Amino acid sequence: MxxxxxxxxxxxxxxxxxxxxxxxxxxxxxxxxxxxxxxxxxxxxxxxxxxxxxxxxxxxxxxxxxxxxxxxxxxxxxxxxxxxxxxxxxxxxxxxxxxxxxxxxxxxxxxxHQPVPAGKTTPLIEINEMGGKKLLEGSLASARLKGIVGVGGEIQAPDVLDSGRGSSSSSQRPRRSRKDAEEKCTMTVPAPQMGNTDLPPEDNYTWRKYGQKEILGSRYPRAYYRCTHQKMYNCPAKKQVQRLDNDFYTFELTYIGQHTCHMSSTAPSIPPPPPLDMTQDQIMTQAMVTQPTPTSSSSVPLGRWLSMEFGLGSGGSGSGSAAAGGSTTGGRYGRDVDYPAVADMADVMFNSGSSSSNSMDFIFPCADDKWEAGAGDKKN
DNA sequence: GTAATTTGACCTGC
DNA sequence: GCAGGTCAAATTAC
CATH class of the missing domain: 1.20.58 (Methane Monooxygenase Hydroxylase; Chain G, domain 1)
Structure with a gap:
């Protein structure tokens, strides 16, 4: 037509x-x-x-x-x-x-730092820092990144995060701190353009869902995830996933705390996200010079690092080299995804519909359908 | 059998 | 008291 x-x-x-x-x-x-x-x-x-x-x-x-x-x-x-x-x-x-x-x-x-192509005037990368905002423009393949650095406090101690109910001397739960002494990084990522668009993109970590809650003023529930390796490695990383009110096809991801599980040989061999106050240039520099080191388990390709960072990754599972299925939640429902070769790329490109959208999005599909959201709505 | 998800209840901070 | 965040038993899936 x-x-x-x-x-x-x-x-x-x-x-x-x-x-x-x-x-x-x-x-x-x-x-x-x-x-x-x-x-x-x-x-x-x-x-x-x-x-x-x-x-x-x-x-x-x-x-x-x-x-x-x-x-x-x-x-x-x-x-x-x-x-x-x-x-x-x-x-x-x-x-x-x-x-x-x-x-x-x-x-x-x-x-x-290119401006967004015509028709996409919305800044695609936005990094906020406490006390001063940075606005960085770029047509990042398929993600909009909006990072918010927390108050810069410590990552909550694992034993505080998950001390368990029964460990308390009383019948009550142990006291939990919800102070903002946690690093937070919020970003928005589009829903996958292929597969199950109900699921946010893979970010190369394995997450276990531990809760979902209706949020006041939000149309969609917020899902709560913690690192699958939390108990095994005392990894304090958590994340929250929520659709944007005004954009069903965009997820807002909030990462809280940093992964420590990557230090383990069996945990995801992915370098942790850069310091949240790192500038974009610093991020790029780190990405450029990221090289496997004999003593580091962070022998992750730049692509994986970036994809992890920006939620674009569609590949590796959260367990890094281990084929844990790539599922957000540890691979239980993980699907082995055959990443598109050229023919698939063409298919993706041409079936994508819009001719005005960034072709990079289709050449490098941002996400697969490996995310686990699945949780039903919960209303308290 | 094991592990992940669901979901009602509970806890914390405001 | 309310809203957001977390726990953990029950359920589900592999």
Whole structure:
């Protein structure tokens, strides 16, 4: 109905577009490979990022002008032509990793602080700090980040958090502190565009739901999660998940406390989120220079780190290398998700509907449907 | 059998 | 007293 005349282009043009996307993927892959070496050469990094962005921007523009059916036809007509690329995707774990987590798409946006594309004027990254707000713009692949640093107090001691009812000398529950001496980080993330859109995106940690409550003035209940490893590793991390009142398809995630479970060899091998007062540049710097160290279990690809940080991750389970199913709640309902290879990427892109949305969102799907929300509404 | 989710009750801070 | 946060028994799923 809204197809423009421009979409009646010849398939060869579509072919070029497809190659363009593949080129972009390769460029990004190269960048990832050299990320560590270029950590102290921001200008080169910038140039590389710029090149990648241009490639994808061009591809995006072309896709916007073309009929989605053409690419499908192209793939069906010449499946072997791109077999090498697909094979590479299928056989190159690191590339798959990269595609999974949308490393570049996130990193690029963070680096460039680019304004949101036309039609998306809402700042996509917003980091608030106590005493002073920072507003950072960027078309982060599919997440809007709104971080709120808490009062900067200590993380509540695990034994305080979970001391149990029966441990008290009396029949009453032990006293719990709800003081704001906890680090809080609030962010909004869109619901997955694929799969179960009722579930917020995976963030690479395993969470166990321990409560849900109707919140006054909110249309949707708030779900409470704690780290699955809380008891085993005294990990104090918690998070709250709630839909936005005015946007059913956006979740507001509030992270409270930091994970300590990553220190364990069996716990998620993911570096903890950066200090909540870290600037964006610092975050990027850390991301760029993040390298596995012999003594650290944080041998996590940049993509995973970022995806974890911004809730974009669709991949790894909360147990890091352990295939815990990737479920938010520890994999009980975890699904093994096959992350899209190129064909899937095309499928995602073309089935996504809107032509005005950021193609990066589709190239690097922000989320899978592995989240567990599932809890029924609770009303007190 | 084990682990995660659900949900009513309880606790804390305002 | 109220609202938000947490506990833990019951339920559910694997």
């Amino acid at each position: 809204f197809k423009s005349k421009a979409k009646q282009k010849h398939p060869e043009t579509m072919e070029e577009t497809f190659s363009l996307i593949l080129d972009g993927c390769k460029l990004a892959k190269d960048l990832e490979s050299n990320l560590g070496n270029l950590a102290n050469q921001p200008q080169i990094l910038y140039k590389s990022c710029d090149d990648i962005i241009k490639v994808f921007a061009t591809a995006k523009q072309r896709l916007n002008d073309q009929d989605p059916a053409l690419l499908s036809n192209l793939l069906a007509r010449e499946p072997l032509k791109y077999s090498s690329s697909q094979q590479q995707l299928q056989t190159d774990p690191s590339l798959q990793e990269w595609l999974k987590y949308g490393v570049i798409s996130q990193a690029m946006e963070m680096i460039q």
